[in-house]
């Protein structure tokens with residue numbers, strides 16, 4: 001798997017899988033302002049995994065504005081195309097994201113988890129997301145927020 005970052009050119013030419021290709025305008029604006037980074041995992045030229053990191057400046061559609069600061073980024077939109085799931089691809093992208101954020105001076109990352117999704121809860125707990133921050137409700141779904149030092 002080759003790992004790459006989305007840039008404005010890729011936003012314009014995006015023509016891959018529906019679940020992964022869509023970049024809402026506010027997120028695209030956030031990329032231009034340096035507030036959002038979208039990371040992609042490629043396999044043989046195909047984008048198969050995605051993850052997003054929200055950084056300062058605030059006000060750019062971060063899912064967790066409260067926790068965002070100079071040292072803390074918010075992670076979201078983790079996806080692997082269904083047929084490639086459970087084969088370790090996202091794990092590799094996740095490690096790349098964390099290394100890249102560290103290199104940018106980020107010391108903590110937060111993310112929101114559906115507490116009923118046992119698989120994801122276990123995965124994030126194993127990755128060290130054990131510091132509970134808060135609970136929110138989005139589109140009638142409960143989300144528990146956790147933070148970890150990177």
Ligand SMILES: CC(C)(COP(=O)(O)OP(=O)(O)OC[C@H]1O[C@@H](n2cnc3c(N)ncnc32)[C@H](O)[C@@H]1OP(=O)(O)O)[C@@H](O)C(=O)NCCC(=O)NCCS
Nearest residue numbers: 078079080084085086087088089090091092112119122123
């Ligand atoms: C969550 C998701 C992105 C993971 O992608 P993936 O490519 O299937 O993940 P991987 O195969 O790389 O596995 C990631 C980690 O989960 C672990 N894992 C796999 N199945 C697990 C399970 N049942 N319980 C706990 N951990 C599990 C793996 O061991 C790996 O951990 P490691 O890095 O310590 O080795 C993917 O399943 C997905 O797109 N799900 C639907 C969307 C979603 O739920 N996104 C997250 C929203 S918060």
